[in-house]
Amino acid sequence: MTQTFKVKAAIKPYILDFAFDAGTSRGVLKDKQTHFIRVQSPVFPEIYGIGEAGPLKGLSPDDRPDFMDRAMEVLGELENIPFSTEPTKILQILSEAGLEEFPSLRFGLETAMLDLVNGGIRKILPNRFYEYGTEIPINGLIWMGEKPFMKQQIEQKLQQGFDCIKMKIGAIDFESELALLESIREKYSKEQITLRVDANGAFNPNEAMGKLNRLAKLGIHSIEQPIGPGNGKAMAELCRTSPIPIALDEELIGIHDIQEKKALLEDLKPAYLILKPSLVGGILATKEWISLAEDLGIGWWMTSALESNIGLNAIAQLTSSLNPVLPQGLGTGMLYRNNVSSPLVISTGKLKYDKHKSWSIPDWD
Structure with a gap:
């Protein structure tokens, strides 16, 4: 049965360390900054959804100094939105959230929200x-x-x-x-x-x-x-x-x-x-x-x-x-x-x- 719910959202930076020097035409990568997003709701007690927003340095539109500040603002705004438990409606809401300049943040939020409504078992889509x-x-x-x-x-x-x-x-x-x-x-x-x-x-x-x-x-x-x-x-x-x-x-x-x-x-x-x-x-x-x-x-x-x-x-x-x-x-x-x-x-x-x-x-x- 479809119902509406609100979420509490948090974001956590995480540094991924390469096991070797990874060379690209844009330089050598030794580590990568990424961010984990967690969403929770009283409608889904004792579970959480998790996603990842990982801007790619020098390439992603959201590789910018104010990424964390903007991400915190977005998460705060989303906490006021009543979401549907219907996955297609979740994706539609997030597509209209003004995140064109933050594509990795949108993908991380999509992942976290879909994980949550699917039971917090790291299932994102039927597949x-x-x-x-x-x-x-x-x-x-x-x-x-x-x-x-x-x-x-x-x-x-x-x-x-x-x-x-x-x-x-x-x-x-x-x-x-x-x-x-x-x-x-x-x-x-x-x-x-x-x-x-x-x-x-x-x-x-x-x-x-x-x-x-x-x-x-x-x-x-x-x-x-x-x-x-x-x-x-x-x-x-x-x-x-x-x-x-x-x-x-x-x-x-x-x-x-x-x-x-x-x-x-x-x-x-x-x-x-x-x-x-x-x-x-x-x-x-x-x-x-x-x-x-x-x-x-x-x-x-x-x-x-x-x-x-x-x-x-x-x-x-x-x-x-x-x-x-x-x-x-x-x-x-x-x-x-x-x-x-x-x-x-x-x-x-x-x-x-x-x-x-x-x-x-x-x-x-």
Whole structure:
């Protein structure tokens, strides 16, 4: 039976420590600031919902000095709102809460509220991943670094049974990156191992096509964001002429109006979209992008934005609920020394929710 309720909400900063120096084209990551959101209500006694708001440094719209101040204001305002126990109405209220500039905060609130009304058992949405343990195929992520370190990661992922490898490129010299990819292709055909690359916008528009032509000889599945966002004309030309299918990632950030989203996809015509819910605005915004993409014959997959297992769990359940057909970018649970203990397990290139394992949420006080 649907009823209304009010919540008490709190937010807690948490520093995630990387188990290694994680290299990207935007620099090396050693730790990540994230925030856990807890909601409680007398209507749901003795339980709580938890979500995660984790702005990605240098990329998220809500990576800003006043994040905590604004988050506290938002939580205070939400405590005055009568919420429905109907999940779709919860998502609608949060979509109208004026959080366009705070997409990770919206996603964290969505997660926490849905967790609460589902019984505080870390279930977010109806999905086979949580309910039946259905595995989600994922890609093995190779971080940037010195050539020996990248080679070590590749060998490790292949030994672990991944058949889809994604390599970040653009930090070391291109010839070394090409050699690493060639070393995989010498041993494994494209039928055996799918190779994805992610440039994070590192290519100069004037040199991008030359690099794409060289990468294409290695049977690359796709390249994420070869040039930086905002180069509409150059990106449209690359999407039209590239020998490698292009996937948009950073290009999607900060676009909220559905007509603007549609116009972007129609103008650029990418092969794929890479969707990070905490960057594009949460659950409803992600579903909107996917609906538009599928109408235009554009493929998609989901990735985390380096969240802890709390955020990763929510993204995995959202992904499962949308019946994905491609390997997803959800292999970030092993990145941190101090991640939240959870039922999320990676085995032979797949992410699984193992209900024999339990959650261990950090103490709030």
